[in-house]
Amino acid sequence: MINAHPTRVTILGSTGSIGRSTLEVIRRYPDRFEVVGLAAHANIELLTRQAAEFHPEYVAITGPNATAFNLPPNVELRTGPHALSWLASIPVDVAMCSVVGAAGLRPALAAIDAGNRLALANKEPMVMAGRLIMARALECGVPVIPVDSEHNAIFQCLSGHRVEDVRCIHLTASGGPFQGRSRDSLRSVTPHEATRHPTWDMGAKISVDSATLMNKGLEAIEAMHLFGLPLSKVEIIIHPQSVVHSLVEFRDGSILAHLGVTDMKLPIAFALTWPERVESPMGRLDLTAVRELTFAAPDLNAFPCLGLALEAAAEGGTAPAVLNAANEIAVETFCQGRIGFLDIEEVVRRVLDASAFEPDTDVETVERADALARDAATDICSK
Ligand SMILES: NC(=O)c1ccc[n+]([C@@H]2O[C@H](COP(=O)([O-])OP(=O)(O)OC[C@H]3O[C@@H](n4cnc5c(N)ncnc54)[C@H](OP(=O)(O)O)[C@@H]3O)[C@@H](O)[C@H]2O)c1
Numbered sequence: 001m002i003n004a005h006p007t008r009v010t011i012l013g014s015t016g017s018i019g020r021s022t023l024e025v026i027r028r029y030p031d032r033f034e035v036v037g038l039a040a041h042a043n044i045e046l047l048t049r050q051a052a053e054f055h056p057e058y059v060a061i062t063g064p065n066a067t068a069f070n071l072p073p074n075v076e077l078r079t080g081p082h083a084l085s086w087l088a089s090i091p092v093d094v095a096m097c098s099v100v101g102a103a104g105l106r107p108a109l110a111a112i113d114a115g116n117r118l119a120l121a122n123k124e125p126m127v128m129a130g131r132l133i134m135a136r137a138l139e140c141g142v143p144v145i146p147v148d149s150e151h152n153a154i155f156q157c158l159s160g161h162r163v164e165d166v167r168c169i170h171l172t173a174s175g176g177p178f179q180g181r182s183r184d185s186l187r188s189v190t191p192h193e194a195t196r197h198p199t200w201d202m203g204a205k206i207s208v209d210s211a212t213l214m215n216k217g218l219e220a221i222e223a224m225h226l227f228g229l230p231l232s233k234v235e236i237i238i239h240p241q242s243v244v245h246s247l248v249e250f251r252d253g254s255i256l257a258h259l260g261v262t263d264m265k266l267p268i269a270f271a272l273t274w275p276e277r278v279e280s281p282m283g284r285l286d287l288t289a290v291r292e293l294t295f296a297a298p299d300l301n302a303f304p305c306l307g308l309a310l311e312a313a314a315e316g317g318t319a320p321a322v323l324n325a326a327n328e329i330a331v332e333t334f335c336q337g338r339i340g341f342l343d344i345e346e347v348v349r350r351v352l353d354a355s356a357f358e359p360d361t362d363v364e365t366v367e368r369a370d371a372l373a374r375d376a377a378t379d380i381c382s383k
Contacts, residue, residue, distance in 0.1 A: 007272065008092040010037035010058075010116070012084055012107050013099035015046045017203045018121040018147065018264060022096050023050060025269045028281045033272065037087045041099070044069050051075060060087040062103070085110040094272055097122045098147070100205050101328050102370055105129060109363065112142045119271035121147035123222045124328070128321040129366045130225025144226065145271040150219055151226055152267035153245035153258030161250065163228055170247040170255075171219055172239040173298065174199050176210040179240060183302050189341035191334060199242040199262050208331045212344055213298065217309020218327075221320050224313065231313045236306065238296045243285070261285050305345045308352065317357045318369035325373035326351035333381040343381075351376045 009026065013019045019040075026033040035054035040047040042063035051059055051072050058076050060083035061069060071077055078086045088095055088107035095111035096119045097104050104122035109132075111118050118137065120126065126133060137144050146152050150171045158166070177198055178186060195207040202210070209215035220234045245267075247257040260266050263282045270277065300307045305327075312323040330347035333339045339347070351373050360366055 006032055006034040007094060008034050008036045009094050009096060009272065010039075010087060010090060010092045010111075011035070011096045011098060012039045012060075012088055012104065012111075013041075013097070013122070014038040014050055015040040015043040016098055016100060017201065018098035018268065019096070021264050022098065022268050022272070023054065025265050025272060025281050026054070029278060032278070036092050037090055039084055039087050039099070041103075058087055058090055060084050088116070089114040092116050094119050096147070096268075096272070097125075100124070100203055102128060102325065105363070105367075108133060109136060112136050112140050112144075115140060115142060117142060117274075118144045119147050119268070120144055121268075123148055123218050124324050126222040126225050127218045127324045128370060129360060129363060130222065130320075131360055132363055132366070134225050134228075143274075145274050146222075146226055147264070147267050147271045148219060148222065149264065149267050150246040151223055152270060153260075154223065154227060154248055156258050156270070157246070157248040157256040158227065161248070165250050165252075166227075166229065166233060167249045167251045168233045168235050169223060169227065169229065170235045170237045170249065171216060171223060172237055172242070172244055172246050172295075173213065173216040174210070174242045175238045175240050175298075176213060176215075178211055178302075179238065181302070183342075186302075186341055191337060194334070194341060198240075200264070202264075204335055205328070205331055208334060208344070209327070212305040212341075213303035214305035214309060214327055214344070214348075216298070217306045217313070218324065220310060221313045231310065236298050238298050239294065241290070241293055243290055243293060259285060259287075305348065308345065308348050312352065315357055317359045318366055319352070319355075319357045321360070321366045321369045322352060322355045322357065322373040323348060325370040326377040329374055329377035329381060339381055347377050347380050350380055 011019050035056050037058040038056045039060040061079045066079035084107040088111040095116040097108050098121040101124050105125035108125050194211040195204050197207050216236050242262045245258045249255045265282045312319040326348045330344040
């Protein structure tokens with residue numbers, strides 16, 4: 001049954017890659033959606049254009065240039081570090097959380113507390129505090145619909161099945177732009193090369209994470225929390241064609257796969273309209289054009305960031321938050337051209353080695369671990 005009233009949507013991070021794709025889906029179905037809120041950090045120019053086109057009631061800007069924003073009439077604006085949580089807590093049908101990094105943690109919790117269905121692209125909060133987020137969602141009766149294509153695929157494959165029947169999930173990884181390259185040849189990689197992904201068009205941070213394979217480690221942790229699985233049931237498999245978006249293997253030997261076009265608008269549309277489906281906004285996958293589907297084990301020697309993430313996942317507690325914070329600082333510093341590509345893993349390793357982990361009992365503990373790890377990583381990067 002199609003909703004009688006438009007789905008009210010807030011987009012946290014509307015100026016980013018996922019945020020822009022979300023607005024493209026909404027643009028395709030103008031009668032189906034109503035944009036209630038938009039948020040950006042620094043890209044005031046694009047946010048201004050988006051506000052003029054989609055007429056949100058509420059806008060949030062977290063970065064320093066908020067005063068340069070020309071408000072359309074009747075828009076309520078909040079600025080500053082708490083503006084995103086304020087926007088997330090305004091009642092809507094779906095809150096799309098598509099900011100990058102740890103900045104999405106409090107807003108994701110605020111959306112859940114307000115009873116807003118969470119369409120979650122922003123994986124870092126799940127890595128930091130996935131156990132706490134999922135517990136809060138369960139308590140509030142709020143569905144969390146994954147937007148990350150792999151998790152969205154697994155969510156769909158699991159639908160109608162019992163988690164106890166899952167032998168394992170297979171998270172597919174394209175392998176990033178440097179798949180098959182020797183470790184030595186990675187020393188001279190530039191930020192420009194690292195942000196050019198072969199199959200997905202994404203923001204800078206996730207592109208670098210894909211190049212180091214840290215992204216797949218973050219996704220393994222995200223999957224553990226989203227689906228309530230132990231690390232032993234999360235397998236990573238390299239699949240360069242990015243046609244199979246992930247697979248679920250059941251104990252009877254059956255493997256269910258999700259295939260689709262390589263376009264984030266597919267999982268975004270799913271998350272916005274769940275449990276209904278709409279006509280594909282980006283065409284169909286031509287199966288006859290799919291020449292081959294290949295699968296291979298990841299090379300942990302060439303890409304140790306994946307190994308570091310799996311170690312942090314096995315450690316548990318605040319270890320994933322420390323890993324994530326160190327990685328965010330290292331990637332940012334790499335993108336500024338101040339450290340090399342292989343230094344990213346070095347920074348993360350050193351911060352993990354120097355940290356004492358605690359149980360992830362509450363958000364404050366996780367945030368404390370995050371702050372300490374950021375300081376440690378910044379210190380290492382500046383030497
Ligand atoms: N892109 C993909 O295909 C993809 C796929 C799967 C999962 N994801 C996940 O989705 C999230 C977003 O990725 P993306 O590629 O869309 O990133 P992106 O293009 O870099 O966009 C990030 C968005 O977050 C905002 N932002 C940046 N720093 C912020 C801060 N400190 N506080 C509040 N907002 C902030 C940005 O605002 P300004 O533009 O104003 O700076 C922008 O709207 C990431 O967690 C990523 O891992 C992305």
